[in-house]
Amino acid sequence: MTAPTAHTVEQRVLHGVGVGRRGIVGPVAQVQPAPHVPADAPLLVDGVPADAQTTRKVVDRAFTDVADGLRDQSSRATGTVKDVLAATAQMADDKALRSQVLAKIAAGEPVVAAVDGVVQMFATMFEQAGGYLAERVTDLRSVRDRVVARALGLPAPGVPELHRPSVVVARDLAPADTAALDLANVLAIVTELGGPTGHTAIIAGQLGLPCVVRVGGATALADGTEVAVDAAAGTVTTDPDAAQRADLDRRAGVEQALTADTAPGGTADGRPVQLLANIGTAEDAERVAVGAVEGVGLFRTEVLFLERATAPDEEDQAAVYARTLKALGGRKVVVRTLDAGADKPLAFATQPDEENPALGVRGYRLVRTHPELLETQLAALGRAQSQAEATPWVMAPMIATAAEARAFAARARAHGIAKVGVMIEVPAAALRAGEILAEVDFVSLGTNDLAQYAMATDRLRGELADLLDPWQPAVLDLVDATARAGVQAHKPVGVCGESASDPVLALVLVGLGVTSLSMSAGAVPAVRYALRHHTAAQCHTMAAAALAAESAVAARQAVVDLLVPDVRETLGV
């Protein structure tokens, strides 16, 4: 980070949707989009179009340079990123790709047309093969973009190699782009597209990185420009002044202070509220286990199944579950069974041609078409339970009726699992939570999907984010109905949607009667802090105020007005 200097540059403030509350100052590193060059763009050497022989040499060299560059990046990476980069390097090095491109150039085709023609031939073959290969077309196209850029002397596309801590700015980040990020040098992520519950936002939340999405004009920022990224305010400010830097520094100090409290979560008057982490892999479990969390409130097992041609077998799954249970060493672990479908399609389970996948065969409903998936998963969990000598909780996603809850509980108990619950994310289930709780030991509210279904708003439509707001009083009504049923049945009601990570909303959830909150591990300290400074009665008053409001904005404002002033100041709300 450079020291603030006197300058006359005019500040610009770009607005977007913040993810979390963190802020930081750093230099912009733009993710380069693919070069848009006409198919017949000439290859210039010293400003004049090169002859055929020189062109062939330059293109030949471009393939070599791109392959070397990727291999070099791969050698310095680890894990999945290393493998992805190595495989992409081998594509760039492919002799058939190169020789066919060079043959076309020798025959007089322009460079871009030659590369595009050969890449398209392979892409078509990959797409026809389908499945795993069809997904590799993205890698093939990224090789194309890199070679074209290199040959024509344009900036290399994709995530730049970061040589210093930087704010990564992109139009949008594909999962592969995110995987290629050198996290040690990423200060924050800013995108022009995407929504607050999209892939980038969730990854940023898990990593505790400040993130602002839907920032218009972000890709026009020059590389190296100093910007202040403020997720709490949802802003990106160029050339921040000393006061803005001091404010972000102060908040970073607060963040550190928040992390100092590691006692179990609870209200000021001692009502316990379990604070849990959301995870996707056994590695995540090992990472969160060292922190001050009381366990895992949501283990998203679909990560095990993604990008595979066939489902992992019982033994493979049991090993992952046992490793997770061992990592948490006896703390609570809630495993959610496979939640495939809609925005998380799986090659071996997704229905082709569903016109409305969010309302189709997804989550628990897969039991209708692929009952073996659930059976294998429950058997693996039963096996992991004896291997790890720990007792997992298990829950099914997308339950709509008490009959479904009963059927799921019977299957899970048959595999020796003692604590069985279901997700409440379908409004029908929230309205009939009492009947559902009669069948199971606990429920967990998935507020992202609950809001999507209650508000009839696609989670992936960033421009409808206001409707998807978990502060919408109608969504809070459904939480209220579920929490009341839990209190009456004396059974735990958790929340494992992103709403649990908002410290202000967390107070409302507790006031409604929610007994545990599960979130990205990075969000726990602020939630713990907010709870610690309010009594159960204060939380209840806030919940009543939110329910009485006529809009999401009014609900949040009513609760903010009731916050203890110190907390308002510290959290910057």
Next chain:
Amino acid sequence: MVQRTVVVASRVGLHARPAMLFTQAVAASGVPVTIARPGGDPVDAGSILFVMSLGVPHGEEVTLAADGEGADAALDELVALLATDLDAEDAPASPGGAS
């Protein structure tokens, strides 16, 4: 022309890591080799893009062919490689995605 037919043993088929190891071995042999699915056109076995685009699943036969000096030895080695589960030591890495 020397030919060999072998059943692909890798669990994921001739994709990903197995395809990478196979094409690297072809390149290292220094002999031009082709690979074909039953009844299909032979393609350059040294090209990962061609080999992957065949989309050979686990348990299917492929035919390798080569000409000239060293062809026999090279094919013996490549057949042995394809008859091994190249994906056995470490399964395909799981992505870090979530939602």
